[in-house]
Amino acid sequence: MSVHGFEVDLPDGTKQALADYAGKALLIVNVASQCGFTSQYAGLEELYRKYKDRGFEILAFPCNQFGGQEPGDAEEIRNFCTLTYDVTFPLFAKIAVNGSDADPLWVHLREQERGLGTNQIKWNFTKFLVDADGAVVHRYAPTTKPWQIEKDIAALLS
Template sequence: MDKTDFYNLNLKTPKGDTIRMDSFKNKVVLIVNTATKCGFAPQFKGLEELHQKYKDKGLVILGFPCNQFQNQEPETNDSIEEACEINFGVSFQLTEKVDVNGINTHPVFRYLKKELGGLFGKRIKWNFTKFLISKDGTPYKRYSSFTKPSVIEKDIIKILN
C-alpha cells in the first residue's frame, strides 16, 4: 500500500452516513479508538481541547467507538454521539462502533496497524490507541492508550506547519 491508499478508505457515522477519507486531504488526522466506560475516557476532554484549538488550522479528530475491550463501549450507534457530548463535551467526529482487531477489523484500522505496527505488533492493545496521519495521508506515528492527547500536541503542530 502507498500513502494514497489512506484516501481510498471510508468510514460511517453513527447514523450510517459515509465519510470518505479523501475529504481530509491536506489535513492532519488523529484517529482514536474510543470507549465511554474506559478508564482512559477522561482523554475525551484532551482530544476535544485539541479539536477546538486546531480544527481551524487543519486538524481532524476521528473517534472510532469500540467495544472489544471488556465491553467498555455499551452505547449504541444511536446513543454514542449524545453520550459523548453530554458526558465529555465531544464535538469532533465520531464513527459507528467498529472492531479494531479480529476478522471484522475496520479497514481504517487494518491499514493503520499494517503501516504502524507498534509495541504489540499488528494488534490494538486497548482503547484510546491513537494514530496521527500527516497532510499527505502518510501514517506518521502511533501512540499508546497511556499517551495523553496533550503529549501529541507537539507532533500535531510539527506536521500542521
C-alpha cells in the same frame, strides 16, 4: 495506499470518504465510554478546538472489543460524548479494530505503525497521527495523553 483511499461508516449507516480530509492532519482514535482512559475525551476535545482551524481533525471510532467498554448504540455514544465532554469532533460508527471483522482502515493503520511487539490494537484510545497526504506518521499507546501529542500535531501544521 494513504488513509484517503478508505471509506468509513457514519453512525447513520452512510459512508464518509476519508479523501474529504485530504490536506488535513488527522488523529484517528478508537474510543470507549466506559474505559479507564475515557477522560482523554477532554484532552482530545481541547486539541481539536485549538487546532481545527489550522487544518486538524480528530476522527473517533467507538469500539467495544476491549472489556465491553462501549456497549451503547450510536445515539447513546453521541449523547455521552456531548453531555459529558462536550465533544465536537466527528464520531463514526462503532467498529472492530482487531480480528476477522476489523475495519479495513484500522487494518491499514495497524500495518503502517506497529505497537510494541505486535500490530494488534491493545486497548481503547490507541491513536494514529496522519499527515496531510494521508500517511501514518506515528502510533501512540492508550496511556499517551492527548497533551503529550500536541507538539507532533503542531509540527505537522507548521
